[in-house]
Amino acid sequence: MNSKKEYQYIGKSEYNVNATAKATGRAKYCSDMQLPGMLYAKVKRSPYPHARIVSIDISQAEQLPGVKAVIVGDENTCPARFGAGVADEYVLARNKVRYVGDAVAAVAAESEQIAQEAVDLIEVEYEELPAVFDGEEAFKRNPPAVLHEDLKRYQTLRSVPPQFDENRPNVFNYFRIRRNNAEDGFKAADFVFENRFETAMIHHVQMESHCGVAMVDDSGRLTVWGTSSKPYGMHRDISESRGLPSSAVRIIIPAHVGGGFGGREPKAEQIAASLALAQKGYPKRPVKMKFTREEHLSTTTTRAHYIVDIKTGVNKDGTIVANKMRLLLVGGAYAGTGYLTARNAAFGPAANYRIENFSLDAYGVYTNQRMAGAYRGFGNAESLWGMESQMDIIAETLNMDPLEFRLKNCIDEDDLNAFEEVMHSVGGKACLRAAAEAIEWGKKTEAAKPHLKRGKGIALGNKYSIAPTASAAIVKVHPDGLVELRTSTVDLGQGSSTIFCQMIAEEFKIPVSKVRVLNPDTDITPFDLGTASSRSTFNMGNAIRKACLDAKHQLFELAAKELEANKDDLETADSKVFVKGSPDRNLEIKDLFIPMVIGGYTLKEGAEIIGKATYYLPGVIPDPETGASEKPASFYMFVAQAAEVEVDTQTGKIRIVKIATANDCGKAINPMQVEGQQEGGVLSMGIGSTLMEEVITDNGVMLNPQLADYKIPTTLDCPDLANYKSAIIETAHRDGPWGAKGIGEGTMVCSAPAIANAIYDAIGIRFHDIPITPEKVLKALKEKNS
Amino acid sequence: METLGLTINGEAVEVLIDPATTLQQFLHDNLGMTGTKEGCGAGLCGCCTVMVDGMAVKSCLVLALQVRGKSVQTIEGLAPEEILDPVQQAFIENGAIQCGYCSAGMIMSSKAYLQENPHPSESQVRHALSGNLCRCTGYHKIVKAVLSAGEK
Numbered sequence: 001m002n003s004k005k006e007y008q009y010i011g012k013s014e015y016n017v018n019a020t021a022k023a024t025g026r027a028k029y030c031s032d033m034q035l036p037g038m039l040y041a042k043v044k045r046s047p048y049p050h051a052r053i054v055s056i057d058i059s060q061a062e063q064l065p066g067v068k069a070v071i072v073g074d075e076n077t078c079p080a081r082f083g084a085g086v087a088d089e090y091v092l093a094r095n096k097v098r099y100v101g102d103a104v105a106a107v108a109a110e111s112e113q114i115a116q117e118a119v120d121l122i123e124v125e126y127e128e129l130p131a132v133f134d135g136e137e138a139f140k141r142n143p144p145a146v147l148h149e150d151l152k153r154y155q156t157l158r159s160v161p162p163q164f165d166e167n168r169p170n171v172f173n174y175f176r177i178r179r180n181n182a183e184d185g186f187k188a189a190d191f192v193f194e195n196r197f198e199t200a201m202i203h204h205v206q207m208e209s210h211c212g213v214a215m216v217d218d219s220g221r222l223t224v225w226g227t228s229s230k231p232y233g234m235h236r237d238i239s240e241s242r243g244l245p246s247s248a249v250r251i252i253i254p255a256h257v258g259g260g261f262g263g264r265e266p267k268a269e270q271i272a273a274s275l276a277l278a279q280k281g282y283p284k285r286p287v288k289m290k291f292t293r294e295e296h297l298s299t300t301t302t303r304a305h306y307i308v309d310i311k312t313g314v315n316k317d318g319t320i321v322a323n324k325m326r327l328l329l330v331g332g333a334y335a336g337t338g339y340l341t342a343r344n345a346a347f348g349p350a351a352n353y354r355i356e357n358f359s360l361d362a363y364g365v366y367t368n369q370r371m372a373g374a375y376r377g378f379g380n381a382e383s384l385w386g387m388e389s390q391m392d393i394i395a396e397t398l399n400m401d402p403l404e405f406r407l408k409n410c411i412d413e414d415d416l417n418a419f420e421e422v423m424h425s426v427g428g429k430a431c432l433r434a435a436a437e438a439i440e441w442g443k444k445t446e447a448a449k450p451h452l453k454r455g456k457g458i459a460l461g462n463k464y465s466i467a468p469t470a471s472a473a474i475v476k477v478h479p480d481g482l483v484e485l486r487t488s489t490v491d492l493g494q495g496s497s498t499i500f501c502q503m504i505a506e507e508f509k510i511p512v513s514k515v516r517v518l519n520p521d522t523d524i525t526p527f528d529l530g531t532a533s534s535r536s537t538f539n540m541g542n543a544i545r546k547a548c549l550d551a552k553h554q555l556f557e558l559a560a561k562e563l564e565a566n567k568d569d570l571e572t573a574d575s576k577v578f579v580k581g582s583p584d585r586n587l588e589i590k591d592l593f594i595p596m597v598i599g600g601y602t603l604k605e606g607a608e609i610i611g612k613a614t615y616y617l618p619g620v621i622p623d624p625e626t627g628a629s630e631k632p633a634s635f636y637m638f639v640a641q642a643a644e645v646e647v648d649t650q651t652g653k654i655r656i657v658k659i660a661t662a663n664d665c666g667k668a669i670n671p672m673q674v675e676g677q678q679e680g681g682v683l684s685m686g687i688g689s690t691l692m693e694e695v696i697t698d699n700g701v702m703l704n705p706q707l708a709d710y711k712i713p714t715t716l717d718c719p720d721l722a723n724y725k726s727a728i729i730e731t732a733h734r735d736g737p738w739g740a741k742g743i744g745e746g747t748m749v750c751s752a753p754a755i756a757n758a759i760y761d762a763i764g765i766r767f768h769d770i771p772i773t774p775e776k777v778l779k780a781l782k783e784k785n786s
Numbered sequence: 787m788e789t790l791g792l793t794i795n796g797e798a799v800e801v802l803i804d805p806a807t808t809l810q811q812f813l814h815d816n817l818g819m820t821g822t823k824e825g826c827g828a829g830l831c832g833c834c835t836v837m838v839d840g841m842a843v844k845s846c847l848v849l850a851l852q853v854r855g856k857s858v859q860t861i862e863g864l865a866p867e868e869i870l871d872p873v874q875q876a877f878i879e880n881g882a883i884q885c886g887y888c889s890a891g892m893i894m895s896s897k898a899y900l901q902e903n904p905h906p907s908e909s910q911v912r913h914a915l916s917g918n919l920c921r922c923t924g925y926h927k928i929v930k931a932v933l934s935a936g937e938k
Contacts, residue, residue, distance in 0.1 A: 015878050022886030023874040023893060025821015025861030032820035205921055207825055207833060207887035258823075258887030259921050293826040493885025493922045672881040676923060680884065683924025707830035707919065715912040715925045724926060 185322025208258020345379025427664025467619025551611025681747020
């Protein structure tokens with residue numbers, strides 16, 4: 001694919017197709033839904049981190065006027081467990097609770113107030129059990145608490161199976177890589193470095209909280225609206241956890257969802273669905289479950305506290321010869337997406353550099369906290385936090401420039417990564433150079449006052465995209481020439497609908513305004529793995545291209561008869577079909593349809609012009625012992641970030657003077673939207689996770705479950721317009737649509753080390769854990785000076 | 787139930803409401819003006835920002851009865867027909883909208899501030915919007931949009 005070629009719509013900064021609806025307040029989100037007769041739900045949650053449920057008394061709650069349904073975790077409501085890879089969870093806890101906030105009962109009532117009153121009337125008797133919060137304690141062979149005694153008997157996913165650890169009862173996934181021999185590498189190396197790095201538990205803080213609305217229709221069928229990023233994952237969870245056949249459930253995601261970033265497990269939707277089904281008799285009224293901001297911050301998925309141990313061997317000339325890591329995802333009470341995060345955090349370190357000898361052990365471990373799992377970067381911001389801090393420690397010892405050291409080892413086209421996969425479409429070096437240049441790497445700048453210290457730092461990152469994977473698309477050509485896309489990709493704000501419209505516009509040579517995207521609806525829109533792993537542009541993009549070809553093929557077959565031409569000689573543009581080279585021989589798409597008496601249009605055959613296609617990428621599951629795989633991922637996005645910081649040695653406050661990101665996305669289908677992803681990744685989540693954000697808990701209770709205490713960056717925490725720079729690097733991928741890969745998750749996987757390396761350059765203090773708060777800086781300065 | 791009379795987007799409204807209803811709930815739930823989003827219900831995110839007598843107000847912190855007799859403008863009132871307000875137009879053209887959940891509040895805060903200070907500096911815009919949270923954009927294109935609207 002030649003990315004230099006000029007396209008009409010690809011590579012253009014078209015305005016977001018949903019922007020007008022959103023700017024005018026007309027856009028409806030799940031949270032805005034109101035249905036006739038709708039009931040409101042509230043959840044009774046566990047106050048204990050680990051306890052046996054002795055009894056639950058719902059009699060008073062049931063008698064409260066206005067209460068329509070009360071449910072608990074029993075055989076009827078929760079017949080089966082569900083989970084992304086390990087089926088370890090019931091919709092409502094059965095037998096025991098495993099974290100503070102675990103749902104034990106739920107109520108549907110005429111109003112939120114009544115539902116809350118009823119929840120308060122539910123009496124639960126618990127018998128407390130020992131709890132474990134510390135990751136290393138939980139990881140032990142004899143941990144102080146075992147969360148799932150029956151783990152080995154739970155159902156697991158066949159396509160990407162988790163591996164348990166025979167000796168460690170709380171480990172829900174154990175993944176390893178063994179390339180050549182790391183120990184031999186260390187023996188031969190001139191220097192060996194060994195360090196531990198950690199990241200705090202943080203939250204996505206999507207602006208729209210989790211919400212679900214569920215309704216049982218007159219045939220007894222269940223429809224659930226929600227805010228999930230994976231309609232088909234939600235479909236599986238909801239049908240399987242109730243033992244319902246899949247055709248008995250319909251999932252609809254509204255066209256607008258208020259942010260995702262990985263944390264959209266359909267918890268609220270599950271509760272709403274259970275309550276819709278549980279009502280006695282008919283009519284069964286629709287039920288809405290919207291989590292309060294506090295519930296959202298304190299009970300939904302987090303990015304895990306991560307412990308990264310890294311040992312690296314290098315030669316004097318700066319060649320990395322061996323690297324060994326242990327990655328510990330300190331998970332929650334249920335594995336959720338964390339089962340895969342625990343494994344896939346390995347991918348970033350495996351593909352950043354050329355390293356002959358590579359050994360890695362990645363674990364996910366249960367603790368008595370809420371679920372920890374997917375978060376923009378899927379474990380790789382955490383593992384690369386360790387690796388990219390380590391690289392600066394090494395460069396300093398070798399007396400090498402951190403940029404030069406990275407350029408020397410950076411993986412390249414045709415190199416083997418730690419899976420022994422041959423790399424393709426690698427923009428790492430170009431990203432490094434662009435990010436360095438953007439902050440005038442190597443040039444010292446002075447702060448205005450002596451107590452302000454300045455420094456610069458750089459880091460390299462990459463983010464794989466998942467395999468095996470599949471996306472399907474349906475494209476319908478309407479009689480008036482409008483082309484409609486049926487896709488289950490969720491537009492959570494990242495702009496997928498806009499780029500899909502551009503892709504179809506390009507294929508049909510029609511303006512973007514003549515394309516529309518239907519919102520995900522499992523009755524209408526076909527399968528997609530989910531809006532995750534920065535996979536939509538690549539996977540759904542490929543499916544859309546193929547579906548367009550199919551639709552055009554049908555269109556040309558119909559038109560060939562009318563135009564008395566060979567279908568292979570036909571082309572389409574501006575809602576017309578014409579003979580290539582003789583544009584005068586043409587017809588309008590609408591002329592293929594016959595207007596009928598009474599109304600409507602028909603084709604003479606074939607019912608409708610509907611193109612459909614699946615893009616299926618099987619990949620190769622890594623060898624369970626060595627991790628070896630020819631194709632463990634769909635593609636890799638590369639990124640480099642560079643920062644200049646100013647540390648106030650009197651207050652400990654860190655100011656970002658300049659920050660730059662360079663991202664290799666293959667091909668920017670819409671450059672303005674790529675920039676938007678870069679800005680959000682670096683300025684909101686990158687800076688936030690590095691300097692500010694932390695879920696603080698005490699005995700499993702979140703102490704900062706409000707936005708006043710869980711701080712995310714505001715306009716004042718981000719650098720001025722002139723001090724933020726971004727570059728788009730286009731290293732085309734041979735399998736990508738128009739050469740495109742993805743962007744979303746690649747944008748914050750190396751923000752933390754870039755900033756921390758700059759802090760080290762400024763004050764000579766190496767921080768091993770994030771966030772790097774003013775308190776930590778002051779404490780470290782005090783220790784250094786004493 | 788209490789009687790409440792006020793003006794919403796230029797139209798006189800008189801209703802009976804539960805006195806505990808916040809202005810955000812009144813607009814969003816009772817009147818179906820769903821542009822005024824609930825983000826936190828505690829005045830911390832700014833998603834529900836509306837204008838009361840021209841001033842930006844977080845509508846979740848105000849009881850509906852407190853705006854009796856006042857003039858409330860919501861996002862829906864900014865472009866009653868198809869012609870958009872310059873601030874809305876600037877948000878669209880600058881790519882300042884991603885998930886859009888904060889957008890209405892962000893635009894109302896921007897609009898209120900630009901009425902007060904039509905040609906602000908970047909620093910003034912950042913201060914004016916510091917009470918409105920956005921998780922998608924890092925505010926970069928939002929600040930750009932407000933500055934460009936201010937230039938017009």
